[in-house]
Every structure is written in C-alpha cells, then in structure tokens.
Amino acid sequence: MQARQFDRRLPEYFVADNSPLMFETSQIEKSTADLSPSLRADLFGDLIDIRHKVVQGERLDREEGIRLYQSDNLLALGYIANMVRERLNGFRTYFVRNYYLNYTNICELDCKFCSFYRKEGQDGAFLMSLDNILKIVSDDKDNITEMHMVGGLNPALPYDYYIELLRGIKKINSRIHIKAFTAVEIEFFARLYGKTVERILVELKEAGLDAMPGGGAEIFSERVRQKMFADKIGADEWISVIRTAHRIGIPSNATMLYGHMETIEERVDHLIRLRELQDETNGFFAFIPLAYHPHVEDSTQWATGIDNLKSIAVSRLMLDNFPHIKAYWISMGPKVAQITLGFGADDLDGTVRDERVFHMAGASTENALTKRQLVKLIKDAGRIPIERDALYRTIGTFP
Ligand code: SF4
Numbered sequence: 220m221q222a223r224q225f226d227r228r229l230p231e232y233f234v235a236d237n238s239p240l241m242f243e244t245s246q247i248e249k250s251t252a253d254l255s256p257s258l259r260a261d262l263f264g265d266l267i268d269i270r271h272k273v274v275q276g277e278r279l280d281r282e283e284g285i286r287l288y289q290s291d292n293l294l295a296l297g298y299i300a301n302m303v304r305e306r307l308n309g310f311r312t313y314f315v316r317n318y319y320l321n322y323t324n325i326c327e328l329d330c331k332f333c334s335f336y337r338k339e340g341q342d343g344a345f346l347m348s349l350d351n352i353l354k355i356v357s358d359d360k361d362n363i364t365e366m367h368m369v370g371g372l373n374p375a376l377p378y379d380y381y382i383e384l385l386r387g388i389k390k391i392n393s394r395i396h397i398k399a400f401t402a403v404e405i406e407f408f409a410r411l412y413g414k415t416v417e418r419i420l421v422e423l424k425e426a427g428l429d430a431m432p433g434g435g436a437e438i439f440s441e442r443v444r445q446k447m448f449a450d451k452i453g454a455d456e457w458i459s460v461i462r463t464a465h466r467i468g469i470p471s472n473a474t475m476l477y478g479h480m481e482t483i484e485e486r487v488d489h490l491i492r493l494r495e496l497q498d499e500t501n502g503f504f505a506f507i508p509l510a511y512h513p514h515v516e517d518s519t520q521w522a523t524g525i526d527n528l529k530s531i532a533v534s535r536l537m538l539d540n541f542p543h544i545k546a547y548w549i550s551m552g553p554k555v556a557q558i559t560l561g562f563g564a565d566d567l568d569g570t571v572r573d574e575r576v577f578h579m580a581g582a583s584t585e586n587a588l589t590k591r592q593l594v595k596l597i598k599d600a601g602r603i604p605i606e607r608d609a610l611y612r613t614i615g616t617f618p
Pocket residue numbers: 326327328329330333334335336370371372403448451
C-alpha cells in the first residue's frame with residue numbers, strides 16, 4: 220500500500236518535531252494485509268467494516284464511534300487504533316519533564332465531582348504565594364521544561380497575580396514552557412476583571428503564557444452539566460474560549476472526563492465536537508481521556524481498566540486530526556497507561572511532579588515518576604522513548 224501525505228495544515232508550532240507526520244502504512248497494517256478475507260473477518264469480527272474504513276483513511280462517523288465503544292472485541296479495537304497510532308507516530312512514545320502546579324484550590328464553584336476545591340477558610344484550603352511558586356522554579360534540579368498550572372476560581376486574587384506569575388517564571392527560566400489556565404479559568408478572569416476573553420488571552424500571552432491545558436470541559440453534555448457542574452461554563456462557551464486561544468496563537472490540549480454518569484453516546488458526541496473544532500483551528504496538540512475518581516470508596520462509578528483501554532482506542536480512531544493521544548498515568552495508573560501504548564496512545568505525559576487534583580480525589584498513583592521509570596515503562600511496551608518539550612520537539616531519544 221502506498222504511503223500518502225496526510226494534509227493537516229499544521230501550524231508552525233506543530234511541525235517542529237524532527238519527524239514529519241505522515242499518513243503512511245504502518246507495520247501493523249502490513250501484517251494483516253495478506254490475510255485471507257475469512258481469516259480477517261474472524262479476527263476483526265463486528266469491527267471488520269470499521270477496519271476497512273480506517274485502512275482506506277476514511278473518517279468514522281458517530282454510529283461507528285458508538286459501535287467501537289460497545290464492541291467486546293477489545294483486541295481488534297486496539298489493533299485498529301494501533302494502526303493509526305503507528306501511522307502518525309511510528310513507535311515513538313513521548314514524555315516530558317514537567318511540574319504540576321496548583322496555585323490555589325479556593326474556588327467560587329462547587330462542582331459535584333470535584334474533591335479538589337475548598338472554600339476560603341475551610342480546612343485544606345490553600346493559596347500559593349508568588350514567592351513560593353517562583354522559589355520552586357528557581358530551586359528546580361530536574362531541568363523541567365514545562366510548567367502545567369491550573370487552579371480554582373479564586374475571586375480574591377488580583378489580576379496582577381497571574382501576570383506576575385507568568386513573567387516571574389519566564390524571568391527565572393525563559394526556556395520553561397508555560398501551559399496554564401483552563402478555558403473555565405479564562406472565562407472567569409474575563410468576568411471578574413471586566414475584560415473580553417480575547418484581551419485576557421492576549422495579555423497572558425504577552426506575559427508568558429505559551430499554551431493551555433485541556434481541562435474544564437469535563438464532557439460536552441448539557442444533561443451531565445446540569446447534574447454535576449451546573450454553574451460551570453458549558454460546551455459552547457468552552458469551545459468559544461479555545462477557538463479564540465487558537466486564533467491568537469495559543470495552542471492547547473483537550474480532555475474528556477469519563478466513567479461517571481455519562482453515556483457512550485455523550486462520549487462520542489464530545490469527541491466529534493472536538494474533531495470539528497480541530498478541523499477549524501488545528502490548534503490542539505493532544506487529547507487526554509481522564510478517568511473519573513469517585514469520592515466514595517464503594518462507588519461503582521469509576522472507569523475500569525477495559526474502559527480506560529477503550530477510551531484511548533476510540534479517541535485515537537475518532538480524533539483522526541489530533542496529532543497525539545495522551546495516556547495520563549496519574550488517572551489510570553502507570554501499568555494500564557503502559558498497555559495503552561498498544562491501544563492508540565503515543566504520549567505518557569511526564570514526570571508530573573506534585574499533582575494534586577487527582578490525588579485529592581483519591582488517586583493512589585505515585586506523586587511523580589522519574590525519567591528512568593518512564594523510559595522503562597515505554598521500552599518494556601516495545602516503544603521508543605522520546606523526551607519531548609512542550610511543542611513535541613525532541614530533547615532526547617532512548618533507543
Ligand atoms: S472543578 Fe474546577 S471549577 Fe469546579 S469546583 Fe473544582 S476547581 Fe472549582
């Protein structure tokens with residue numbers, strides 16, 4: 220089968236990687252090309268027609284996304300997702316040395332699923348001073364290349380806090396890439412400080428904001444929003460903020476919180492809306508499915524290992540215009556995250572020092588992984604570890 224160039228119209232900041240993104244026949248795809256039709260039908264079962272579409276490079280529709288989630292043919296699903304993963308990223312698996320900084324958990328909202336937020340004065344409430352944050356940056360011994368910063372919606376903070384935060388980090392180390400503030404925080408800043416979303420984004424960018432994380436949307440379902448986070452912005456506003464960010468040159472990730480009360484149809488609708496936005500802006504780096512962590516231990520509302528694998532695989536197949544699918548090991552655990560590297564994921568996130576949002580929700584994973592641990596996880600999965608910077612430029616390879 221002939222290799223074909225995949226026309227992504229990638230913005231400049233995506234093509235910095237050493238390897239061009241190619242829509243090419245993957246090794247794994249070649250390995251089933253010569254099978255007899257009956258053996259292929261046995262192997263792929265109810266997904267045989269979807270495999271055919273993927274081999275042809277055709278886009279999957281909503282119905283097919285739902286079928287992928289409903290199928291019990293897990294290995295066939297993983298196989299098909301892996302074809303796409305290897306087309307786009309070969310055996311490369313990325314990780315980054317990063318620091319997760321939650322500057323405050325004081326929040327004016329009280330989303331039902333959130334274990335992270337506190338009210339002012341409540342036990343466990345915290346607000347980091349600028350001095351504290353900047354000391355973390357200047358004391359860094361791990362040569363982090365990315366700061367990931369999100370926080371609660373804290374109405375007591377002045378606008379200057381954010382501007383000085385960004386400027387201060389860049390002044391200490393201009394090579395650190397700052398990925399900060401969800402669309403929910405940006406919309407909150409605009410409301411609180413009486414500026415447009417665009418003005419806020421422009422000013423934060425000028426102060427040092429390089430990219431935005433993908434959180435805040437949870438899942439684009441008005442039904443779920445009404446029940447779980449009714450006061451938070453909905454899908455249309457989230458998309459509007461991200462569209463503006465992409466337009467003015469701030470790329471972002473996108474996430475989906477799954478494993479709570481959402482339906483499979485709502486998950487697929489979420490993916491399709493993201494795909495449509497990416498068609499329009501080309502501003503997303505990676506998609507990150509986030510497994511929900513319930514407050515109570517005996518809850519049955521949590522994502523199982525199978526659900527984690529399916530969510531990675533289905534997102535790889537539905538989000539055909541996203542360069543990367545990230546397995547967030549903090550939420551699904553390093554061992555399941557490692558297995559997803561054969562189910563469509565090509566990024567294990569990073570060292571993730573000091574994460575609090577999932578740990579306050581009961582995540583039992585480590586608080587950080589070392590570079591050596593990440594390299595071992597990736598190598599044992601038969602992949603090639605690539606240390607990347609925030610723009611997916613190669614910093615080092617570990618063949
Ligand atoms: S999810 Fe975000 S906005 Fe909602 S309560 Fe938690 S910190 Fe606040």
